[in-house]
Amino acid sequence: MLPAPNLDDRRFQDLVDDAKRLVQQRCPTWTDHNVSDPGVTLIEAFAQMVDQLIYRLNRVPDLHYIKFLELIGVELRPPAAARGEVTFWLSAPQPQPVIVRTETQVATARTDVADPIVFSTTRELEIVPCSFSRAGMHPVGEAPADMTAALSGPAGFRCFSATPAVGDALLIGLSDAVPHCAVVLRLGCQVSGRGVDPRRPPVLWEAWTEEGWVACEVDSDDTGGLNKPGDVILHVPGGHQASIIARQRGGWLRCRLVEAEPDQPTYTASPQILSATAFTIGGTAPTVHAEVVRAEVIGRSDGTPAQHFALQQRPVLPSEEPATVTALHGDRTQLWTEVPHFALSGPGDLHFRIDRFAGEIQFGPAVRAADNDLLYYGAIPAPGAVLRLESYRTGGGQAGNVGRGLVRVLKTSVPYVSRVENRVPAIGGAESETLADAKTRGPLLLRSRGRAVTAEDFEQLARDVAPDAARVHCAPDTAEGGAGVRLLVVPHVASDELGRIQRADLDPPAATLERIAESLDARRLVGTRLLVQPPDYAWLTAVVSLSCRPLYEPGEVRTEVLRALYRLYHPLVGGPDGTGWPFGRSVQSHEVHAALARIPGVDMAREVSVALFPAEPFTGRRGSATQRIDIDPSALVYSFEHQVRVKK
Numbered sequence: 001m002l003p004a005p006n007l008d009d010r011r012f013q014d015l016v017d018d019a020k021r022l023v024q025q026r027c028p029t030w031t032d033h034n035v036s037d038p039g040v041t042l043i044e045a046f047a048q049m050v051d052q053l054i055y056r057l058n059r060v061p062d063l064h065y066i067k068f069l070e071l072i073g074v075e076l077r078p079p080a081a082a083r084g085e086v087t088f089w090l091s092a093p094q095p096q097p098v099i100v101r102t103e104t105q106v107a108t109a110r111t112d113v114a115d116p117i118v119f120s121t122t123r124e125l126e127i128v129p130c131s132f133s134r135a136g137m138h139p140v141g142e143a144p145a146d147m148t149a150a151l152s153g154p155a156g157f158r159c160f161s162a163t164p165a166v167g168d169a170l171l172i173g174l175s176d177a178v179p180h181c182a183v184v185l186r187l188g189c190q191v192s193g194r195g196v197d198p199r200r201p202p203v204l205w206e207a208w209t210e211e212g213w214v215a216c217e218v219d220s221d222d223t224g225g226l227n228k229p230g231d232v233i234l235h236v237p238g239g240h241q242a243s244i245i246a247r248q249r250g251g252w253l254r255c256r257l258v259e260a261e262p263d264q265p266t267y268t269a270s271p272q273i274l275s276a277t278a279f280t281i282g283g284t285a286p287t288v289h290a291e292v293v294r295a296e297v298i299g300r301s302d303g304t305p306a307q308h309f310a311l312q313q314r315p316v317l318p319s320e321e322p323a324t325v326t327a328l329h330g331d332r333t334q335l336w337t338e339v340p341h342f343a344l345s346g347p348g349d350l351h352f353r354i355d356r357f358a359g360e361i362q363f364g365p366a367v368r369a370a371d372n373d374l375l376y377y378g379a380i381p382a383p384g385a386v387l388r389l390e391s392y393r394t395g396g397g398q399a400g401n402v403g404r405g406l407v408r409v410l411k412t413s414v415p416y417v418s419r420v421e422n423r424v425p426a427i428g429g430a431e432s433e434t435l436a437d438a439k440t441r442g443p444l445l446l447r448s449r450g451r452a453v454t455a456e457d458f459e460q461l462a463r464d465v466a467p468d469a470a471r472v473h474c475a476p477d478t479a480e481g482g483a484g485v486r487l488l489v490v491p492h493v494a495s496d497e498l499g500r501i502q503r504a505d506l507d508p509p510a511a512t513l514e515r516i517a518e519s520l521d522a523r524r525l526v527g528t529r530l531l532v533q534p535p536d537y538a539w540l541t542a543v544v545s546l547s548c549r550p551l552y553e554p555g556e557v558r559t560e561v562l563r564a565l566y567r568l569y570h571p572l573v574g575g576p577d578g579t580g581w582p583f584g585r586s587v588q589s590h591e592v593h594a595a596l597a598r599i600p601g602v603d604m605a606r607e608v609s610v611a612l613f614p615a616e617p618f619t620g621r622r623g624s625a626t627q628r629i630d631i632d633p634s635a636l637v638y639s640f641e642h643q644v645r646v647k648k
Contacts, residue, residue, distance in 0.1 A: 295391070326388045596608060
């Protein structure tokens with residue numbers, strides 16, 4: 001049920017008080033304002049009539065508009081829940097698997113001004129123990145060789161070719177596959193891998209999966225590029241599986257030599273491996289900003305159609321699996337299934353629906369037909385039946401978009417787990433839809449009728465199935481000489497205190513892109529090619545030099561200038577209207593001057609120097625200074641390390 005608007009919130013006493021204040025202004029000689037005064041009696045009589053008019057006014061015309069929206073099935077969207085990952089670190093390696101169950105709760109730390117933000121795991125995690133099993137080397141273009149026996153000698157073995165070549169690999173075999181786990185490789189090495197920068201070795205750690213070799217995330221590596229004894233902590237991808245390499249079976253990992261960057265030195269001699277051990281120290285599970293409520297008794301049926309039952313928690317978050325209601329009547333139990341609507345429900349169908357924004361369970365109505373018969377859309381729970389909703393999720397909102405490293409409290413006890421940590425930020429959290437947004441969506445729904453024809457249709461239908469997308473932009477795609485559509489998706493992301501965003505955080509989850517693509521594929525015109533992806537980003541560095549006004553601290557002014565720069569080019573709250581930097585809008589230095597003029601500590605009367613530098617994606621290497629940067633129509637701006645100098 002959409003909330004009815006309140007066009008005028010004044011009531012009887014408010015009108016009387018306003019009239020008496022006007023009397024004091026317009027007629028100061030009237031000083032008797034007691035209820036016994038005839039003039040006050042007239043004021044109260046007129047106030048009562050005006051109160052009745054306001055009561056009727058508050059029901060037209062917006063109330064009619066809202067009722068029409070309800071007739072076409074428009075309901076306020078519930079909030080979207082942020083999703084992320086949390087790593088559970090063990091206090092010590094364990095000899096048996098450690099199970100982190102589904103719906104294990106983790107949270108941010110409680111502060112003086114904010115309650116903790118609670119996340120729940122969405123999948124069971126098994127932290128599988130492992131040990132070192134085999135070692136080998138795989139020179140590029142040759143067959144892999146088992147070198148385990150060489151570790152028993154004092155010299156060990158050379159892990160790359162005598163003259164290292166791109167593609168050479170060190171092979172490490174584990175006793176078991178360890179999907180989703182964090183593994184410590186304790187390697188004994190000596191200083192023999194000459195020529196490499198120990199802080200930036202050109203190597204890539206990978207794990208064998210059913211799709212081939214997949215890169216592992218390196219948590220830490222203190223071996224100096226395999227040049228000294230130390231530990232390498234790897235986060236193994238979920239598809240890791242055992243396989244046979246060099247005629248030996250195991251859960252294989254490898255360290256592969258890759259092409260060095262232009263300014264990155266590479267190996268001139270191969271590193272030497274003297275010893276190797278391995279053990280599992282943690283695991284990573286996906287999380288969602290939501291709490292699960294189970295087995296909630298929602299009420300007792302009175303046997304009438306169209307029954308509504310309010311839930312204890314609201315709003316209700318969308319779920320991948322339909323909810324179920326159990327009806328208990330004596331010794332009989334019935335299982336009711338969730339449906340999106342009752343249009344296809346018959347009188348014998350055990351169906352119900354959830355108004356997720358209102359947090360309400362609804363059962364099928366009965367409609368009187370033209371011949372005066374009642375048509376039942378869905379069965380009616382038996383009178384006296386106790387109704388129980390088995391499970392639902394509640395939570396969501398932008399508060400769940402927390403940065404990396406902030407989720408570090410384990411709320412559900414898990415044996416042998418000493419700490420938790422989110423190594424990536426949680427993204428995708430969005431607030432529930434407002435009434436104004438629903439009123440805008442209604443005409444678009446009628447116009448599109450579920451079909452994607454225009455650019456607005458694609459954008460609106462994408463938002464319907466992906467509320468976790470902060471921005472959706474439809475752009476033409478003329479590649480391959482045909483009519484195509486590129487749907488560019490920007491997720492809700494968290495930023496630091498200056499407004500900086502990590503570039504990797506701007507890539508929406510693959511599940512979101514797949515959900516949008518599957519929904520629009522059934523609604524697009526035949527022959528329309530559809531591509532759902534994140535936008536391109538033009539990397540930008542702004543270098544600003546200015547003076548601060550007297551009595552202002554230069555350090556504080558510099559912080560405010562940096563905050564203004566990151567906000568100006570922010571993909572969600574930047575741009576001239578504060579709704580995100582527009583797609584394809586050129587970047588010009590005069591907009592930086594306008595942003596600086598709004599900062600109190602900046603002295604605009606003295607020289608202000610602004611230079612814009614395009615930067616290469618992911619390397620950050622700057623181009624030449626300019627006052628204007630043109631970007632592609634389907635691209636946004638990404639702020640890369642703005643630089644500010646403030647003089648007294």
